[in-house]
Amino acid sequence: MDIEKVDRILEEHEYRHSAIIGIMQDVQDIENYLPEETLRYISDKLELNLTKIFDVATFYKAFSLVPRGRHTIKVCCGTACHLAGAARNLDQVERTLHIKAEETTDDRMFSIETVNCLGACALAPVVVVDEDYYDAVKPGKIEKILSYYRSESER
Amino acid sequence: MQKIRTISDLEDIRESILQDKDSEKTIIRLCLSTGCRAQKSLKVNEALENEIKKYGLQNKIEIKKTGCHGFCEMGPIMVIEPANIFYCNVKPKYAGDIISETVLNGNVINRLLWKDPLTKELTKTEKDFPVYRKQRKNVFYNSGKIDPTDIDDYIAAGGYSALGKALATMTPPEIVKTVVDSGLRGRGGGGFPTGIKWRICSAAPGDIKYIIANGDEGDPGAFMDRSLMEGDPHAIIEGMIIAAFAIGANQGFIYIRKEYPIAIDHLSIAIKQAEECGLLGNDILGTGFNFTIKIDRGAGAFVCGEETALMISIEGRSGIPRSRPPYPAFEGLWGKPTVINNVETFANIPKIILKGADWYSSIGTSTSKGTKIFSLVGKVRNTGLIEVEMGTTLREIIFDIGGGVRKGKRFKAVQTGGPSGGCIPISRIDMPIDYDSLKDAGAIMGSGGMIVMDETSCMVDVARYFINFLLFESCGKCIPCREGLKQMHHILTNICEGLGEKGDIERLEELAHFMMATSLCGLGGTAPNPVLSTIRYFRDEYDAHIYDKKCSAGVCKNLFEYVIDAELCNGCTICKLKCPEKAISGEKKKPHSINPLLCIKCGICFNLCKREAIRVK
Structure with a gap:
């Protein structure tokens, strides 16, 4: 990651140790994951032990230490979605992409994430691809949803 | 934006804002909260803006982008002042009609009104909704009325x-x-x-x-x-x-x-x-x-x-x-x-x-005052956010406000309080809701989630779901929570997969009491609630899973089969065409059948069949 960008983020957070979560969130917003060399750089600049940074990076589910796919498929597994059949939707996404939840396809096109609740319970079961919400999703609709993003990337 | 320096400044500024308001303007309140946005309310906003420009009415009509009205399932939602006409499921293509018909000519567009699924009556304004009648909006009063970014x-x-x-x-x-x-x-x-x-x-x-x-x-x-x-x-x-x-x-x-x-x-x-x-x-x-x-x-x-x-x-x-x-x-x-x-x-x-x-x-019960916002979701007809006085009964919430269970199914339980809460059965449906009555019933108020379950919800699976959830969320610091959840999950998974055995229920109870007594924080201390409350009220379902190896709700994949009712099946072939495993056979216009050896129970055919000919056995 661009050193200048990292410096800017650190400056915005006034080089505070307590802001490490916010700093890593900002890095991930740009890079889609937390590159190791960036974390090492942050550790040096903040004079904060690298193990402490990794402790936080591995504790919070939002952080990823490996690159993720171009499109992220979030399958909501909150209670309302679960009752409405979220597990079957997840099965179907996994079967279609030949990867498991929290994994990325070899071509780095898709990553699957499960989320606990997106607060859109009235629309259950919800699947979110990048920023697009799909409500009342049935397993039969998954293929069509995914192929839209596949063809969009080819265009 | 003016600087407010003193308290009397605040009142003066309020006066001047109210005076500046152009009372001639028609205000369209459009919800841009997560629920409505997920249903493309941003596109509706764009379409409305284009229409307003087309007619040159920028000075006559204002679109106010509001927060949630609570009725998320029917989104995108809009209210047109001054008559407060309430439109739901608004699509961008209706923008032209909304401006030309409703705003300019004062005509109500019937197809955008909410239709009561039971009585088929059309509802014109928010206060006419049966959903809103028993509510008391105190905290949630401004949401849906004001622009939260102003x-x-x-x-x-x-x-x-x-x-x-x-x-x-x-x-x-x-x-x-x-x-x-x-x-x-x-x-x-x-x-x-x-x-x-x-x-x-x-x-x-x-x-x-x-x-x-x-x-x-x-x-x-x-x-x-x-x-x-x-x-x-x-x-x-x-x-x-x-x-x-x-x-x-x-x-x-x-x-x-x-x-x-x-x-x-x-x-x-x-x-x-x-x-x-x-x-x-x-x-x-x-x-x-x-x-x-x-x-x-x-x-x-x-x-x-x-x-x-x-x-x-x-x-x-x-x-x-x-x-x-x-x-x-x-x-x-x-x-x-x-x-x-x-x-x-x-x-x-x-x-x-x-x-x-x-x-x-003066609002609420003797121990719980004021109103509480609940999110009413799951297998209930009207889903969304509701605000009611403490002490309102579960029956009023689920049946009067929520309109009862969907698709004519039977009510089984309502889960309150999230992963730390419990499941409350039909026998306690007349219970007034407050902090203490919920605790007494083995659940908690929690943040106010209410998830309604019907006969297609498996209570053992629900217990396993919450324990699985907490297993991943436990921080791992104290042993009772970290290991207790792991063992509970193991036992519940076995039960759901048909490997349950005698003594499992007692083992779960023993673990539960141990965790409640010894966990460090609330997460572990309340984690057993979903298990204990489902055992307390739905022990027969646990028994059916353990001894008969049956999941009558059709959730636990090893414990049921899909079968086609030959009398109901008209041989439309849709299930056969969509089956990813080619497990369904049959000729056109003749009853089909499912090969249980090939069926992976993905549920695609079950959801597709319009005649409900596919059943859980």
Whole structure:
């Protein structure tokens, strides 16, 4: 990651140790994951032990230490979605992409994430691809949803 | 935006905002909250703007982008003033008709009105809805009415007058006393009396104190905090400023889940506007009182909803709870006395200050005062957010407001309180809801999620779902929670997969009591609730799974089969065509059949069949 960008983020957070979560969130917003060399750089600049940074990076589910796919498929597994059949939707996404939840396809096109609740319970079961919400999703609709993003990337 | 320097300034500015309002303008209130946005309300907004431009009516019509109305399932929702015509399921293609027919000619478009699924009656305005009739909107009053990104709108609706009153006419002890007397209890789940918390904190020694608003709404199935943060952020900020003044804090934090981007956005805007107006910062309203608020984003850890973990997360470390006491009111953020309340609790404060403790305590039951917002979701006909007086019965909530169970299915249970809560069966449906009655029934109030379950919900699976959820969210610090959940999950998975054996239920109960007695924080201490409450009320389902190897709800894949009812099947072939495993055979217009050896129970055919010929056996 661009050193200048990292410096800017650190400056915005006034080089505070307590802001490490916010700093890593900002890095991930740009890079889609937390590159190791960036974390090492942050550790040096903040004079904060690298193990402490990794402790936080591995504790919070939002952080990823490996690159993720171009499109992220979030399958909501909150209670309302679960009752409405979220597990079957997840099965179907996994079967279609030949990867498991929290994994990325070899071509780095898709990553699957499960989320606990997106607060859109009235629309259950919800699947979110990048920023697009799909409500009342049935397993039969998954293929069509995914192929839209596949063809969009080819265009 | 004008700077508000004194309390009389505030009233003058309110007057001038109200006078500036062009009463000739037609206002269209369009919901842009998460639920409606997911159903493309941004596109509707764009289409409406284009139509308004086309007619050259920019000076005559205003689109007000509001927060949630509560009726998310019917989104996108809009209300057209002054007649308050309520349109639902609005699509961009209807924008032309809405402007030309309704706004210009005053005609109501029937196909955009809500139709009662039972009576087929059309509903024209919000107050005619059966869903809204039993509700009492107190905290959720502004959401759906004001533009949450415009402080003027909040001030015009009477906003910040409670702050004015508190700063001008009340001393900090008087504010604390008012909150104590109101009987307000914490809306995050624990139900600790808010005023007592404030009193302890204000009496705690130390010059530096903090205020934290907990918006880390982690309970799956609950989204009232999100809607409140999105729809009425200034109410939360106003409540926080009053609390800060009462306990003597100068710095506040709002901790919000990162899964709620719109909430983060709206609160950030609201804080900035309040700073620009002089309602946050130094010398607020000329009283010499200083207070600032900072937003912290969560990073996807459920346990950070627990107050000690949340504070550790704000300090920039892994959110692992610590044992209490010392309670945060004595020793909180960075070791300083801290008041930490849920965002909904703070949103109650302005009304309590304005209308008084007596007014507030006259609402609700003897032990639980005021109103509570619930998210009513699951297998219920009308899903969304509702606000009712404490003491309303479950039957009123689920059947009168919620319209009963969907598709004519049978009601089985309602789950309240998220992963720390429990399942309440039909036998207790006439129970008035408050903190204590729910606890008595083996559940908790929690943040207010209510998930309705019908005969297609398997109660063993529900218990396993919550334990699985908590297993992943346990921080792992204390052994009872970390290992207890693992063992419970193991036993429940076995039961769901048909490997359950005699003694499993007793083992679950033993583990549950052990975890409740010895876990470090609330997560582990309440984790067994879903298991114990399902065993208590639905033991027959556990028995059917363990001894008969049957899941009559059709959820546990090893314990049921899909079969086609030959009498109902008309041989439309749709199931055969869509089956990914080619497990369905049959000729056109003749009954089909499923090969159980090939069937993977993906449920595609079950959902597709319009004649409901595919059954669970």
